[in-house]
Amino acid sequence: MAESIRERPAAEPPYQAVCEGIIDFGLRHLDMIALVMTTEGKLEIPLDGRQRPLIDFEDTLAEVLRERYAVPAEDQISPAVWARASIGALRTALVISARGPRAGQAPPTRAPGDPIRACFAALQRGS
Numbered sequence: 001m002a003e004s005i006r007e008r009p010a011a012e013p014p015y016q017a018v019c020e021g022i023i024d025f026g027l028r029h030l031d032m033i034a035l036v037m038t039t040e041g042k043l044e045i046p047l048d049g050r051q052r053p054l055i056d057f058e059d060t061l062a063e064v065l066r067e068r069y070a071v072p073a074e075d076q077i078s079p080a081v082w083a084r085a086s087i088g089a090l091r092t093a094l095v096i097s098a099r100g101p102r103a104g105q106a107p108p109t110r111a112p113g114d115p116i117r118a119c120f121a122a123l124q125r126g127s
Contacts, residue, residue: 001025001057002064014065018086019120023113054091058083089119 005021012020026032062083065071071079093115 002060004028005061005064006068008068010068013124014069014082015086015089015120015124017068018061018065018082019089019116022086022090023116026113026116054087058087061086085123086120089123090116093119 001022004025005018008017008021008024058080062079065082066073066075066079069079096119097115
């Protein structure tokens with residue numbers, strides 16, 4: 001996943017680069033995404049099991065973002081916040097997808113990545 005983010009166009013803002021990198025990775029690894037997306041019910045907190053790798057990925061993602069945007073070493077905050085906010089957006093998309101439709105509602109028809117893009121758009125808007 002880190003390589004997918006590193007390879008994004010240089011002009012993309014941080015959240016867009018992470019969002020699109022995650023989606024690119026997911027499209028290349030549909031078996032992994034399907035395993036997470038087909039989980040029924042709520043995702044458990046505290047995080048363990050399948051969610052633990054997302055949390056463990058935060059430090060790697062922060063370093064990728066530091067390199068990608070040439071953030072000075074003395075700035076310990078910016079890349080860490082971008083990474084943790086990005087993982088939060090991804091986790092939110094996974095929770096929404098795992099919930100599925102409410103009783104009596106038809107399953108939504110959406111393209112792969114739509115929930116992820118919607119969560120990252122909310123992150124970029126600050127809402």
